[in-house]
Amino acid sequence: MWDSEIRAMASAHAIIASSVFMATVVPAVLVENFSVYRTHLVWLYSVCGAVAAVNVAVFGLLGVSPPAKKHTLHHKVSRLVKSCLHFLLSCLFFHAVVVLYGAPLLESTLETFSLSVLLSTLTTLRCLCVLGPNVQAWIRVFSRDGAMSVWDTSLQITAGCSVVGAWLGAFPIPLDWDRPWQVWPISCTLGATVGFLTGLVAAPVWIHWHRKQLTYKSK
Amino acid sequence: MKVSSSVFASLCLILELFGLALFLRGFFPVPIKSSFSSKSKLSDLPAEPLTGTSPNASKVPPALFKRVVVVLIDALREDFVFGPSGRKYMPYTRHLVERGSSHSFVARAKPPTVTMPRIKALTTGSIPGFIDVVMNLNSPVLLEDNLIWQAKAAGKKIIFYGDDTWVRLFPKHFMEHDGTTSFFVTDYTEVDNNVTRHLDSTLKRDDWDVLILHYLGLDHIGHISGPHSSLVGPKLVEMDDVLKKIHTSLISRESEGTLPNLLVLCADHGMSETGSHGGSSEPEINTPIVFISPAFKRKVAMETPPVVEQVDLAPTLALALGLPISQNSVGCVIPAVFEETSLREQLRFLHLNGFQLSCLLKDSIPTFQKEDGYEQFRVSEKSHGNWMKLYLEGNTSEVLVNMGRKVLKQYLEALKSMSSALSRQLGKYDMYSMVVGMSVCVCLQMLLLLLFAMPEALSNGAVVDLPLGSALLSLPFYLLCLLCAALHVFVCTSVGGSCYFCSLPWALVFTAVAFSCAFLCTLVSMAARRLSVGAKSPTKVSNWRLSELDVLLLLGTVGHTLSLASSSFVEEEHQTWYFLLNTLCLAVFQDVCRKYFREKKRLSQGEDEGPLLPSTKGDNAADDASTSFSPVAELGVSAGSEKWLALATPLLTLACCRLLRSLNQTGVQWAHLPDFSHWLNNGEHKTVLSLLAVASLALVFVLVQRRCSLVSKIALALGLLGVYSYRAAVGNILFPWQHTSRAPSKGTVEARFVYVFVLGILFSGAKDLLRSQVISSDVRLKSRGLWEVYSGLVLLAALLFRAHNLPVLAGLLLIQTLMAQFIWKRLHYDAAQTTIMHYWFGQAFFFFQGNSNNIATVDISVGFVGLESYVEAPAIFLTAFSTYAGPLLWACHLVCYLSSERDRSVVSLGHGCYCFALLRSIPAVAYVVLVTALRYHLFIWSVFSPKLLYEATHTLATAAACIFFTFMDQNQNLTRP
Numbered sequence A: 001m002w003d004s005e006i007r008a009m010a011s012a013h014a015i016i017a018s019s020v021f022m023a024t025v026v027p028a029v030l031v032e033n034f035s036v037y038r039t040h041l042v043w044l045y046s047v048c049g050a051v052a053a054v055n056v057a058v059f060g061l062l063g064v065s066p067p068a069k070k071h072t073l074h075h076k077v078s079r080l081v082k083s084c085l086h087f088l089l090s091c092l093f094f095h096a097v098v099v100l101y102g103a104p105l106l107e108s109t110l111e112t113f114s115l116s117v118l119l120s121t122l123t124t125l126r127c128l129c130v131l132g133p134n135v136q137a138w139i140r141v142f143s144r145d146g147a148m149s150v151w152d153t154s155l156q157i158t159a160g161c162s163v164v165g166a167w168l169g170a171f172p173i174p175l176d177w178d179r180p181w182q183v184w185p186i187s188c189t190l191g192a193t194v195g196f197l198t199g200l201v202a203a204p205v206w207i208h209w210h211r212k213q214l215t216y217k218s219k
Numbered sequence B: 001m002k003v004s005s006s007v008f009a010s011l012c013l014i015l016e017l018f019g020l021a022l023f024l025r026g027f028f029p030v031p032i033k034s035s036f037s038s039k040s041k042l043s044d045l046p047a048e049p050l051t052g053t054s055p056n057a058s059k060v061p062p063a064l065f066k067r068v069v070v071v072l073i074d075a076l077r078e079d080f081v082f083g084p085s086g087r088k089y090m091p092y093t094r095h096l097v098e099r100g101s102s103h104s105f106v107a108r109a110k111p112p113t114v115t116m117p118r119i120k121a122l123t124t125g126s127i128p129g130f131i132d133v134v135m136n137l138n139s140p141v142l143l144e145d146n147l148i149w150q151a152k153a154a155g156k157k158i159i160f161y162g163d164d165t166w167v168r169l170f171p172k173h174f175m176e177h178d179g180t181t182s183f184f185v186t187d188y189t190e191v192d193n194n195v196t197r198h199l200d201s202t203l204k205r206d207d208w209d210v211l212i213l214h215y216l217g218l219d220h221i222g223h224i225s226g227p228h229s230s231l232v233g234p235k236l237v238e239m240d241d242v243l244k245k246i247h248t249s250l251i252s253r254e255s256e257g258t259l260p261n262l263l264v265l266c267a268d269h270g271m272s273e274t275g276s277h278g279g280s281s282e283p284e285i286n287t288p289i290v291f292i293s294p295a296f297k298r299k300v301a302m303e304t305p306p307v308v309e310q311v312d313l314a315p316t317l318a319l320a321l322g323l324p325i326s327q328n329s330v331g332c333v334i335p336a337v338f339e340e341t342s343l344r345e346q347l348r349f350l351h352l353n354g355f356q357l358s359c360l361l362k363d364s365i366p367t368f369q370k371e372d373g374y375e376q377f378r379v380s381e382k383s384h385g386n387w388m389k390l391y392l393e394g395n396t397s398e399v400l401v402n403m404g405r406k407v408l409k410q411y412l413e414a415l416k417s418m419s420s421a422l423s424r425q426l427g428k429y430d431m432y433s434m435v436v437g438m439s440v441c442v443c444l445q446m447l448l449l450l451l452f453a454m455p456e457a458l459s460n461g462a463v464v465d466l467p468l469g470s471a472l473l474s475l476p477f478y479l480l481c482l483l484c485a486a487l488h489v490f491v492c493t494s495v496g497g498s499c500y501f502c503s504l505p506w507a508l509v510f511t512a513v514a515f516s517c518a519f520l521c522t523l524v525s526m527a528a529r530r531l532s533v534g535a536k537s538p539t540k541v542s543n544w545r546l547s548e549l550d551v552l553l554l555l556g557t558v559g560h561t562l563s564l565a566s567s568s569f570v571e572e573e574h575q576t577w578y579f580l581l582n583t584l585c586l587a588v589f590q591d592v593c594r595k596y597f598r599e600k601k602r603l604s605q606g607e608d609e610g611p612l613l614p615s616t617k618g619d620n621a622a623d624d625a626s627t628s629f630s631p632v633a634e635l636g637v638s639a640g641s642e643k644w645l646a647l648a649t650p651l652l653t654l655a656c657c658r659l660l661r662s663l664n665q666t667g668v669q670w671a672h673l674p675d676f677s678h679w680l681n682n683g684e685h686k687t688v689l690s691l692l693a694v695a696s697l698a699l700v701f702v703l704v705q706r707r708c709s710l711v712s713k714i715a716l717a718l719g720l721l722g723v724y725s726y727r728a729a730v731g732n733i734l735f736p737w738q739h740t741s742r743a744p745s746k747g748t749v750e751a752r753f754v755y756v757f758v759l760g761i762l763f764s765g766a767k768d769l770l771r772s773q774v775i776s777s778d779v780r781l782k783s784r785g786l787w788e789v790y791s792g793l794v795l796l797a798a799l800l801f802r803a804h805n806l807p808v809l810a811g812l813l814l815i816q817t818l819m820a821q822f823i824w825k826r827l828h829y830d831a832a833q834t835t836i837m838h839y840w841f842g843q844a845f846f847f848f849q850g851n852s853n854n855i856a857t858v859d860i861s862v863g864f865v866g867l868e869s870y871v872e873a874p875a876i877f878l879t880a881f882s883t884y885a886g887p888l889l890w891a892c893h894l895v896c897y898l899s900s901e902r903d904r905s906v907v908s909l910g911h912g913c914y915c916f917a918l919l920r921s922i923p924a925v926a927y928v929v930l931v932t933a934l935r936y937h938l939f940i941w942s943v944f945s946p947k948l949l950y951e952a953t954h955t956l957a958t959a960a961a962c963i964f965f966t967f968m969d970q971n972q973n974l975t976r977p
């Protein structure tokens, strides 16, 4: 049971990771003047879209998401609306945090907001896919030792890696190298993406490595 | 020998300070000087080659100009004259530059681009050492050979109007002077009117030879609102008018039979894009020099002005006035100025300059014969002799002219290479002093001692066992002493007299050697003991787990230390601290959430979530404490509101920090961005600034008065009122009840009024402290005493802070109150964690105040608050206190907080002191090592050296705080049950 779950996770993560690569490569072939640095926001939203679509598809197919209690249309719609609301709120939350970290308040708001959209996609959206719009469950997963399945652990790892990646990505900004990737918010978005990819790779490996120590309380 | 951790920490810090001082002495090269107070004499000058022994041969050529007017405009950037704004605002000067009989140059000033070193460079022609910046405050008499002294010795009458730095540098040199103090930076009209009002009468008179005018207004405008402000244009127009007046009335007036007059327009330094100066950016170091005299050929069109060094002005002016060149000048004459003289005179000028430079080279570089320039000079002197021979024979052919030109070129090359060899000499370090100061002896040892003692110092006893006695009696100690002494003798005899450490008295050196050897032996034995303990009980390490917060605090400290290796991170250090502080607040927020939500969950959801929770226990100290110590029981009814306040505190802190951060832009890369303080100081927003000041002062009063006695409360309120009226008197903010605008005064009375209350509060606090120690061991009395000392310091800071910085003070107190009330107490952070947080906050507030790692941001006007004139000791103390007010107030709060925690173990003060010393030592020592490694880095003088001075001063401030800690801790030891 363990191995199969880890294998499923590894393949799911591989698909998500490849979607990030596709989102970078495909527009470069199709769209003219596409570049990660110069048309950064286009790249950013293409990555966001790809990751979101693939996440929803993969987790929908795998059936990891908590089963809805009622299969009525009304319930589904309310779930969807709630998810969208949560996503928007998390965007605003990340935006506020980034501004607190010193991003300009009035200028380059679009860039800052795009960064928070990316962060939300990499963290909140996965939570929504795995746990549903259930804040109690989120708090449980992200409090210490709150994981109850391999998916929870992977969620912890990928979300943590993305945020830490964005955090680390802010370090090169003060350097006076005048490189194109030092422009706000490119280094942070790149950091977040690289962190996310690292998390995708690290999660199955870490779980595999620690599978003896990991004992989840049954649901 | 057993000592308590606080004593141990203070001792280590003080010894480290000695090491740092020695290091600084070795690091900052002493300016090259042939001999300090001797002056060039006319009789020392070499004879013109091959003129034989005729009595006139060794004379300086006669002066080329009758009178010289030097107009020095402080912070005049090169583009204010030669750029588009010169065309717009200085039309007359620009016309002279383009079409008049003039010579224009761009003169490059050497950093530090601060007024006094620059004046020294302009008058002596030498490059003042970096350390002169520190001496900028107390400008003593310039003893070095200089142009002014030479002019006076030659009987020239000098008149000076302007910055009184000159008057202090050259007392009794001027026939007439009127100095204006440059420390009321907000005034930019009065300082210049003070100079210009003398101009008309002086220009009419005939009894002077040299007139020096130093205009300060432009510099003050730069400091207030930057180079692009609307005030700059009118000021440049005013300066243009001054130049026009001088030119029309003196220079262009041809007087038959006498020598022409000369007008020199120059600047001491430029102005950066933010309007400050001190660094080495292009706009700061490029200044204009314009020589205007009817003696020069008329220009036909604008040419790009050639680049010269600022130090070149001194020899040029000296020769133009017929004076000997100052001994320590490293400049070479500007040949264009002498173009109109005969070839023989030109060669003679270059010969004199070359001779002076070669003498200086001989004195300052032992291997001077190997220098290219010296050899070139010898060769050109010889060809000069040949030329003279032909010339004296009466040869006037074309060949002679061509040959003369060749000799001229040879001379110029020789001068250039000698000059650059001398400038290079400045980059030499006294490595032995540095190494002794840095590694072998003091700093590293102290750091290692601190590190090795960590487990003991942070133990429950807070007592460190120093095996000093056994070390002193051991054989290795004596052997080591002998070895070190032998090494010292060997190094000193081989290096020669250029080493500071060697020039110290022998007894002192050997005491130092004995001390350091003793510490080394102690260190080794401590390390051995630590290792054996570690080997015996390896299990102790494994169950020592860190919480996320600890990890963050450790990583932050290490990361910050490492970041100092990069010049950008040194320039933008505030970014590092803001970033870390933000992360810290978020981590604290997460801790608070974990604590309160878990409680809530357990209360509301009861048993069904139960099994999940116990497994999370025992992970960190905070959790342990929170479970063993029910907050509900402790807080009683108000648990709910407490909880929300505790949750809001980190968020409020975050918001507060974000606001304070946009108050002052510092650093280098983003310093030019408009910030809130510029907006407030704009003049149009005086009402807002006044309201903000009132609100901040009120908040300060509300937050500070809680724990003071009634008398102190009243004193504090009156003091804060005094602060407001001082600011209003100085003209920063508005008096609500006085609508007629008064002329800004110095506000001396108001400031002294506040000083009285500061001293009163400090005195009553000190009295309480003493009473608590001597008479009764009353903890409450002591706590109140501490708090009163603290509030006295807050009042002093409120007086010294500029009006726009008062919100920083209010924010500081607000954060301290909230964090102490809801976070540090409730979450039971231990002394070490609290200390690190205090240190981080202190660092961030240092930058919130608008400080940076650049000398230019030190607000020296603070040294004059409440003083009629410059008095050295209080000025230095006040400047240092206001610069380090943030870190010092946080340190002081730490003392108050730790000693008021009675339910805690009594050793927390010792732990706090130890951590504080360690936190300061790590970056300071690491930085000293880094700077030694990077001493040939491109930015060593512009970025790393100022930071080194800041690190040293900060360590000094921390040492003072630690001694205060120790004193309080000793108190506690006495009252300990």
Ligand SMILES: [Zn+2]
Pocket: B074, B075, B114, B115, B219, B268, B269
């Ligand atoms: Zn100046």
Ligand SMILES: [Zn+2]
Pocket: B075, B219, B220, B223, B277
């Ligand atoms: Zn200035």
